[in-house]
Amino acid sequence: MELTDAEVEALGSHGYFLRDAFLGEPRALAVRAAVLARVSAGALRPAGIRRGTDHSVDTSVRGDHIEWVLPGADAELEALWNHFHALGEAVSSSAYLGLGRFDVQLACYPGGGAHYARHRDAFPGQSNRRLTAIWYANAGWTPTDGGLLRLYPEDTGAPLDVAPMLDRLVVFLSERLEHEVLPSHVQRLALTAWFYGRGP
Ligand SMILES: O=C(O)CCC(=O)C(=O)O
């Protein structure tokens, strides 16, 4: 996998880029089917808002249900996992970010206005998440479904809304971009990879 010049430029100057048709429709639909199977198997749990003993669920902040995805869990999910891996290598070599390991999380917003309040995925100076890549699995998304991802790029200050359409990938610098998920009125599915820096 390679990044286009426009993607490298957008990541450097605005802190994010979008790519449509990340997997191609047949594979995207197969991954979506695998995601739906996890959801109907009851594998997901309400997401918490803090780590460790402080962990608590607060749907006014965050209303999604999640599962961590490991390679080997399912052939289709592993195919996406491999694409995330290749994406990390491509970003490392063309955008000089030096990414190492990554975690993948499946998230389902059940509808009924579920959302995720404005936040960052990492904070500057901590050696934690450096790059966020989100892949959407919502076939037939329409504006009345809601669930837009709203990005707040630092350079323009003007928010940008991203529709969570099937096979769309959004990539951003975890420390730099504040973002939120606007209320979703239908089930909303996404798989997110968080890439960490190299080293301990
Ligand atoms: O699903 C999305 O569009 C973003 C979710 C998010 O911000 C997160 O899980 O940290």
Ligand SMILES: [Fe+2]
């Ligand atoms: Fe986030």
